[in-house]
Amino acid sequence: MSEIAVGEIERVFREAYGRAVAVLVRVCGDIAAAEEAVQDAFAEAVRRWPSAGVPPSPAGWIITTARNRAIDRLRRGASREDRHVEAARLQYAPDENDAEDVVGDDRLRLIFTCCHPALAQAAQVALTLRLLGGLTTAEIARAFLVPEATMAQRLVRAKGKIRDAGIPYRIPEATDLPARLQAAMAVVYLVFNEGYAASAGDRLVRESLCAEAIRLGRLLAELMPGEPEAMGLLALMLLVQSRRASRTTAEGALVLLNDQDRSRWDRLLIAEGQAIVRQCLRRNQPGPYQIQAAIQAVHSDAPIASATDWPQILQLYDQLMSIAPSPIVALNRAVALAEVEGPAAALAIVDGLVLDRYYLFHAVRADLLRRLGRVSEATLAYDAAIARSENAVEREFLAERRVGLTKS
Amino acid sequence: MKQYLLSVYQPDGAPPRREVLEPIMRDVRALRQEMKTAGVWVFSGGLHPPSTATVLKLQDRDMLTLDGPYTEGKEHIGGFTIVRAADLDAALEWGRKLARATTLPIEVRPFHDDPEN
Numbered sequence: 001m002s003e004i005a006v007g008e009i010e011r012v013f014r015e016a017y018g019r020a021v022a023v024l025v026r027v028c029g030d031i032a033a034a035e036e037a038v039q040d041a042f043a044e045a046v047r048r049w050p051s052a053g054v055p056p057s058p059a060g061w062i063i064t065t066a067r068n069r070a071i072d073r074l075r076r077g078a079s080r081e082d083r084h085v086e087a088a089r090l091q092y093a094p095d096e097n098d099a100e101d102v103v104g105d106d107r108l109r110l111i112f113t114c115c116h117p118a119l120a121q122a123a124q125v126a127l128t129l130r131l132l133g134g135l136t137t138a139e140i141a142r143a144f145l146v147p148e149a150t151m152a153q154r155l156v157r158a159k160g161k162i163r164d165a166g167i168p169y170r171i172p173e174a175t176d177l178p179a180r181l182q183a184a185m186a187v188v189y190l191v192f193n194e195g196y197a198a199s200a201g202d203r204l205v206r207e208s209l210c211a212e213a214i215r216l217g218r219l220l221a222e223l224m225p226g227e228p229e230a231m232g233l234l235a236l237m238l239l240v241q242s243r244r245a246s247r248t249t250a251e252g253a254l255v256l257l258n259d260q261d262r263s264r265w266d267r268l269l270i271a272e273g274q275a276i277v278r279q280c281l282r283r284n285q286p287g288p289y290q291i292q293a294a295i296q297a298v299h300s301d302a303p304i305a306s307a308t309d310w311p312q313i314l315q316l317y318d319q320l321m322s323i324a325p326s327p328i329v330a331l332n333r334a335v336a337l338a339e340v341e342g343p344a345a346a347l348a349i350v351d352g353l354v355l356d357r358y359y360l361f362h363a364v365r366a367d368l369l370r371r372l373g374r375v376s377e378a379t380l381a382y383d384a385a386i387a388r389s390e391n392a393v394e395r396e397f398l399a400e401r402r403v404g405l406t407k408s
Numbered sequence: 409m410k411q412y413l414l415s416v417y418q419p420d421g422a423p424p425r426r427e428v429l430e431p432i433m434r435d436v437r438a439l440r441q442e443m444k445t446a447g448v449w450v451f452s453g454g455l456h457p458p459s460t461a462t463v464l465k466l467q468d469r470d471m472l473t474l475d476g477p478y479t480e481g482k483e484h485i486g487g488f489t490i491v492r493a494a495d496l497d498a499a500l501e502w503g504r505k506l507a508r509a510t511t512l513p514i515e516v517r518p519f520h521d522d523p524e525n
Contacts, residue, residue, distance in 0.1 A: 165518045166410045168495040
């Protein structure tokens with residue numbers, strides 16, 4: 001029985017982890033001390049909960065226990081004056097454990113600390129997953145295919161910089177907020193894409209990355225209701241996630257959007273994502289994430305691939321190009337253009353893009369050449385795509401398409 | 409309050425011509441005044457070129473005196489400012505102002521907290 005309870009405790013704990021660490025960082029003024037206190041609370045929960053049962057508000061219990069443990073620790077180690085002061089501050093801090101808005105603000109502060117531009121993006125991602133997501137260092141290392149020691153070092157270095165350089169724990173001021181929110185959203189989206197990319201890596205870990213990214217996306221959207229891009233990002237992730245089950249075969253091979261079994265799309269996620277897109281449309285403050293979400297929403301509307309409203313998708317890509325132009329967006333736009341005006345028009349655009357190092361550029365070119373019957377050029381383009389892909393599942397998919405050129 | 413070192417990274421070689429340098433120095437002086445008025449200025453100074461540097465180094469028991477900068481590079485620290493700031497964001501804001509005034513890259517680094525203060 002206690003074994004089941006420990007699994008349950010771990011689950012509850014992980015859900016409450018980010019919340020608890022966020023509150024404790026404010027209370028302790030230090031990330032390491034906060035993590036230690038929350039870890040103490042976990043040990044306490046493992047001791048108590050199997051016999052006493054899970055308390056009615058597990059997160060509140062963990063925060064209170066962690067806070068008490070932090071005070072104990074400070075008292076024990078209180079040889080220096082300032083430690084006494086610290087302990088006193090903890091002791092007399094008003095008890096705001098259960099005030100959701102306060103906890104919410106703490107989590108938002110922690111997101112902005114983790115995603116501070118003075119930290120490298122790889123460090124931002126690792127910190128966010130560790131402190132807010134409660135993922136272990138080993139899990140984060142597996143997800144990003146780096147040795148655990150490397151990831152541990154990355155986390156230690158980042159926490160050291162936050163402490164020593166004095167990276168503040170607060171919500172940025174209004175003038176900095178748009179740029180800082182961009183950085184936080186980029187981290188969340190990167191986590192999502194890392195989890196979504198088909199890979200030979202640990203499947204469960206990858207799925208938990210997507211779930212975590214969506215959880216963080218919800219947090220940003222809830223805590224920053226004035227920012228439509230945060231909602232756009234959430235909708236984008238929900239709509240992409242809705243196709244998770246159908247985008248690979250049982251053997252793990254990739255299935256293109258056009259070939260997916262749409263009956264396996266997750267209707268609940270689609271409904272939620274589309275509702276958010278409609279809300280964004282009503283607010284009429286478009287941004288890159290919102291437009292990308294709208295594009296996904298159009299795909300989600302089509303019961304079969306041939307019913308896709310490509311002209312509308314093309315129009316959305318035009319809008320995206322006008323506010324956030326990039327060669328990648330131009331490449332995606334060309335894919336839509338091929339559906340509206342045919343592969344020749346799309347190829348003319350694609351050939352003008354400088355994206356030689358990007359495997360999808362060659363994969364898109366290969367497909368357009370195939371549709372134009374230029375088989376030998378298409379073969380070369382597939383070769384180029386295969387040579388540039390870093391992902392075994394994608395390489396296999398491209399190799400199959402390449403073989404298919406001469407078969408049909 | 410923490411203290412931060414704002415180092416100015418300057419390319420090696422001759423300094424810019426007078427008509428280029430003069431407005432830059434004017435901006436730098438104005439920024440120093442702004443820092444003093446805001447009460448964040450601790451110290452600042454410009455340095456002679458690295459060719460004027462001397463390195464002292466204890467090797468076994470011998471103290472060596474060597475000509476030249478400790479490391480050769482394409483850039484060197486041309487000067488620095490020390491400011492007091494509440495946190496990194498505040499220090500970075502002064503660093504941005506210094507980068508605009510000097511038109512050069514600025515490295516911001518925290519000092520260890522001084523237990524005496």
